[in-house]
Amino acid sequence: MMARRFIIPFCVALTILVGYNAAIFVSSKKTQRQHMLALLNQIPPVTQCLFLGNSLVEAGCDANAFDSAWPGETQPHALNIGLGATSPVEHYLILKQALERAPHVKFLVYGFFDDQLESASSGTWDELIGNRAFSYYFPQEAASFYTPGSEVEKLKLEMISRVPMLSERSSIWDKVEMLRRRVDEIGMPKHKTNRYGRVSDFSALEAADVPSFINRCNSAIHDGDSFSPPIQGILDLAAQHDVTVFLVEMPISPSHRKTFYSLPVWAEMREHLKTIAAKEHAVLITASDWVPDGDDFDDAVHLNSAGAKTFSRQLALTLARMTSHQPNDTIARSHAAKPQLMAAAKLK
Secondary structure, eight states: OHHHHHHHHHHHHHHHHHHHHHHHHHHHTTSHHHHHHHHHHTOOTTOOEEEESSHHHHHHOOHHHHHHHSSSSOOOOEEEOOOSSOOHHHHHHHHHHHHHHOTTOOEEEEEEOTTTTTOOOOOOTTTSOGGGGGGGGSHHHHHHHHSTTOHHHHHHHHHHHTOHHHHTTHHHHHHHHHHHHHHHTTTSOOOOEETTEEGGGGGGGSOSSHHHHHHHHHHHHHHOSSOOHHHHHHHHHHHHTTOEEEEEEOOOOHHHIIIIITSHHHHHHHHHHHHHHHHTTOEEEEOTTSSOOGGGBSSSSOBOHHHHHHHHHHHHHHHHHHTSSSOOHHHHHHHHHHHHHHHHHHHO
8 A cells, every 4th residue: 555655656756757858858859959960960971161160150151152152163062060059069079970971071160259269168067058958969079078087977978968858958948038038028128139049148258358358368378389178179070081170260240359359469369379270280260350340240249141141252262262272381281281190090
């Protein structure tokens, strides 16, 4: 009799948990990260150029405009695999899947802004939500960046990845948050929005103020002589597949350029990044001022569709010139070094 009293509540609780997991699993199929996974599984094998990064790349790189502006009859068949609200760890995971399915990729455009190339990546429970939950799809590789050398943390990430109510928990709460915001706006002025959400939310992507921006840049310049591990992983992965990497300082709004990029410390930061890029046989392109009109931006950091076309056309012409039959010294060094990098990769 006592056993039956416990068995019935246990079965009810188990049924609820199974149902909740199933509901979250189904709900997660409509998320951006799941759409990205589907795109990677169906990537055209003829793809020769990839755009990789966060929402700056997702919004700012127009593959059709890039292909149409490429001089000559042969187009590079570009594909945008940028995913908003992600870190370099997710970018590494996305690139690895893409290169396994597209054997003819020649160029990788990795878009960044500010000190993104050297910033440390963190993957705590609170951080791996939304599109950053993409890390749960490849937990072993993600853990090698977030918690290198820790078998316990690797196992923890692996276990979370197997339970939808944990790994995909934000697929439900995203909808709850959207509903909450709509309720908050009842009878109040509506917040300005764009395709990524509230415009005000993206102010958090910028440095809090000029002193903090200067401190971040000085820290990178004086304390670091290499890119962050996931960025280095991206470069190593590209080298293994004989892919030339272009690290592109993405177009940024006039206000951001005036406030931050006009500072002397940013000129030092650029030279610092160029030095590391050259050492890694990558090419750094300064494109932050390629789209000077503020009307071509949705907010402080994201290009709108018109701005994306303008930028992508100029990027196509620039890359075509740099990768022509008479490459500049940096490209020549990159191609000359790749056989050695490939050999080193095979020995590991």
